[in-house]
Amino acid sequence: xxxxxxxxxxxxxxxxxxxxxxxxxxxxxxxxxxxxxxxxxxxxxxxxxxxxxxxxxxxxxxxxxxxxxxxxxxxxxxxxxxxxxxxxxxxxxxxxxxxxxxxxxxxxxxxxxxxxxxxxxxxxxxxxxxxxxxxxxxxxxxxxxxxxxxxxxxxxxxxxxxxxxxxxxxxxxxxxxxxxxxxxxxxxxxxxxxxxxxxxxxxxxxxxxxxxxxxxxxxxxxxxxxxxxxxxxxxxxxxxxxxxxxxxxxxxxxxxxxxxxxxxxxxxxxxxxxxxxxxxxxxxxxxxxxxxxxxxxxxxxxxxxxxxxxxxxxxxxxxxxxxxxxxxxxxxxxxxxxxxxxxxxxxxxxxxxxxxxxxxxxxxxxxxxxxxxxxxxxxxxxxxxxxxxxxxxxxxxxxxxxxxxxxxxxxxxxxxxxxxxxxxxxxxxxxxxxxxxxxxxxxxxxxxxxxxxxxxxxxxxxxxxxx
Numbered sequence: 001x002x003x004x005x006x007x008x009x010x011x012x013x014x015x016x017x018x019x020x021x022x023x024x025x026x027x028x029x030x031x032x033x034x035x036x037x038x039x040x041x042x043x044x045x046x047x048x049x050x051x052x053x054x055x056x057x058x059x060x061x062x063x064x065x066x067x068x069x070x071x072x073x074x075x076x077x078x079x080x081x082x083x084x085x086x087x088x089x090x091x092x093x094x095x096x097x098x099x100x101x102x103x104x105x106x107x108x109x110x111x112x113x114x115x116x117x118x119x120x121x122x123x124x125x126x127x128x129x130x131x132x133x134x135x136x137x138x139x140x141x142x143x144x145x146x147x148x149x150x151x152x153x154x155x156x157x158x159x160x161x162x163x164x165x166x167x168x169x170x171x172x173x174x175x176x177x178x179x180x181x182x183x184x185x186x187x188x189x190x191x192x193x194x195x196x197x198x199x200x201x202x203x204x205x206x207x208x209x210x211x212x213x214x215x216x217x218x219x220x221x222x223x224x225x226x227x228x229x230x231x232x233x234x235x236x237x238x239x240x241x242x243x244x245x246x247x248x249x250x251x252x253x254x255x256x257x258x259x260x261x262x263x264x265x266x267x268x269x270x271x272x273x274x275x276x277x278x279x280x281x282x283x284x285x286x287x288x289x290x291x292x293x294x295x296x297x298x299x300x301x302x303x304x305x306x307x308x309x310x311x312x313x314x315x316x317x318x319x320x321x322x323x324x325x326x327x328x329x330x331x332x333x334x335x336x337x338x339x340x341x342x343x344x345x346x347x348x349x350x351x352x353x354x355x356x357x358x359x360x361x362x363x364x365x366x367x368x369x370x371x372x373x374x375x376x377x378x379x380x381x382x383x384x385x386x387x388x389x390x391x392x393x394x395x396x397x398x399x400x401x402x403x404x405x406x407x408x409x410x411x412x413x414x415x416x417x418x419x420x421x422x423x424x425x426x427x428x429x430x431x432x433x434x435x436x437x438x439x440x441x442x443x444x445x446x447x448x449x450x451x452x453x454x455x456x457x458x459x460x461x462x463x464x465x466x467x
Contacts, residue, residue, distance in 0.1 A: 023394050031404055033066075034290065037073060038408050042287060044458035050077045068097040069123040069405050076136070076409035080452055080461050084140040091137045098133075105255050123405045127164045127219045128347050131157050132410065135224040138231070139450065143463050147235065154228040156242070164219030168354070199296065203360070206294045207316045215350040216343075222251040223414035224340025226258055228282050233448045238269050243426035248341070255339045259456065277445045278422035281329050281338065281429070285451040286322035286412035288344040291315040293402040298367055312363035315402040317352055319345050322412045323431075323453040323460075329417045330428040338415035345412060359403075367400070411452075421447070431456055444465050 033056065040049040053074035057067050075090035101124040138153035204211060216222065229244030242265040249255075249262040267273045297311045329336045419427070422441065427449065429437040433456045441447045444466035453460040 015443070019129070030447075031083065031249060034406075034408060038287075038290065041073075041077065041409055042454060044454055046077050046081050050074060050081070053077060063097040063100055063122060065120075065122045066405070067122075068101070068125055069407065071097060072125070072133070072407045073409050075133075076407075079136055079140060081465060082143070082461065082463070083142050088137055088140045091133050091140075092382045094125070094133050095130075099128055101125070108456075119401065119403050119405075120364045126351055126407075127160065128221060128344075128351055129220075129407055130223050131224050132407075133159050134160065134380075135221070135227065138227075139463075142231070142448065142465050143450075145465075147231075154224075154231055154423060157224050158228060161220050161225070168219065168425060179414075199298070199360070199364075202296045203314070207314070209317070209349075210353055210356060213349045213353070214308050214346060215353065216251060216346050218354065219348075219351065220251065221342055221347050222248055225251070226261075226341050226416070227282070229261065230448070233265060233275060234448075238265060242263050242269050252341055255341055255416070257339060257416050258341060260418055275446075279427065279441065279447045279449060281327075281336075281419060281427070281449045282341075282451065283338045283415040283417075284411045284450070285324070285415055287320045287454060288349055288408065288410040288412050289317040289319050289406070290408050291402070291404040291406050292318050293404060295400070298364065311400055312360070312367050313350075313402040314359060314363060315404055317345075317349055318450040323458075324433060324456045326360055326415060326432075327417070327451070328430040328432075329398050329419055330430065331422040331426070332424075336417040336419050338417045340413050341416045342414040343412075344410050344414070348406075348410075363400075363402075421445070429462075437462060439464060446460065 037049060037052055040046075041050060053070045058064050059067060063071075071090055071094045074088045075094060077088065078087035084395040096411070101122060134153045134157035138150040138157070138345065141150035142149070161360060225244050226248035229241050229248055232238075232241035232244065242262070245258065245262040245265050248258050252258050264273070264275050264451070268275060292315070293313050294316055295311055295313050326338045329338070423446075425441045425443065427439040427441065429439060429451065430451075431453075437451075437460065439462065441449075441464060446466045446467040448463075448467075450463040450465075451460050452462075
């Protein structure tokens with residue numbers, strides 16, 4: 001009976017090894033689809049990109065592995081086409097999906113990441129995803145004149161930022177508890193290995209940017225905060241506006257327009273002056289980061305016994321490009337340059353860096369579990385079980401792949417120019433490439449001009465809202 005069971009075990013793992021290449025395709029669902037979507041999006045083929053995303057969503061009421069990701073992409077592409085109602089509907093569904101996933105890190109998820117990799121669990125969204133969902137919904141409502149609903153969305157975005165630190169700490173503790181329970185037999189001591197100087201050195205050599213970036217405050221997006229401050233300024237809610245603008249000025253101290261807005265709100269709250277008629281030109285610029293994969297061989301001393309293969313695959317952020325460095329705005333004989341108010345590379349990298357130790361930890365625990373299976377097989381009978389152990393090693397290699405899923409329709413950065421209201425109501429927006437986009441603003445006290453440009457070679461989306 002013992003030999004019969006052992007032979008069955010050998011056959012199972014041998015089959016697992018042979019099927020590993022097939023399994024890889026299912027374990028890393030992002031790469032090819034993401035590349036195809038990014039190609040359509042970056043070329044401005046928004047209609048085709050919209051259809052592509054819609055075809056990838058299986059069930060938004062009971063979302064699966066990638067449904068939230070493609071819903072985010074879909075809503076962003078619809079917004080780029082000024083399909084505001086459709087975009088808002090899908091952003092609403094994104095929020096519903098995030099609520100579905102809110103009880104994070106269920107035990108089945110931890111087991112799945114350990115036996116396979118992080119791609120096996122659903123994409124739940126990042127904190128910055130949720131903040132921008134509410135911010136984009138607010139912009140949609142501004143565009144169609146529903147300021148009361150825009151106010152609700154800005155409040156939700158700011159609440160997300162406030163709650164994020166506490167929520168993150170709770171989720172990390174839950175994940176640690178589940179990993180401790182799963183790794184009770186100490187096949188690999190991840191608590192030491194994730195801080196091992198050798199591993200840190202290997203990661204730093206392969207991905208130095210993880211330690212070499214200028215972070216924003218945890219879980220905040222200066223663009224969302226500043227845009228909310230401008231919106232509440234326009235509505236006359238000076239107390240709320242000043243608080244948000246003060247926070248924005250602290251996060252982006254080199255932007256003169258933000259500093260000016262804060263100074264104006266500070267004088268206003270003290271009854272010294274009301275804001276002059278103003279136009280805010282916002283510029284959503286280029287495309288934000290994507291992820292690629294790199295592998296790190298693990299030191300064998302982390303494991304007990306002989307193993308054929310022990311390595312981890314990790315994601316790293318890859319920066320992409322702006323549509324143009326900045327835009328010029330000509331008004332009343334003056335020229336204003338847009339300045340960065342929110343750098344999405346920094347926003348995403350800040351959150352990514354906080355998660356990275358746990359991405360490494362899960363990868364090491366998964367490698368340890370797969371290595372332990374190799375060791376257990378060889379300990380039965382090293383000669384007769386080499387084939388099965390080799391099959392497990394092949395399975396381990398094939399399923400060692402990084403989670404590359406990311407909301408890639410986000411921009412590289414957000415910029416702004418703050419301009420006195422033109423007497424003739426005319427603005428000329430100019431790019432360094434020589435393109436000019438004339439804008440007419442009907443008589444009003446305040447106006448928001450919102451420009452989205454994926455590439456300098458693609459016609460931008462321009463929205464003008466007068467107050």
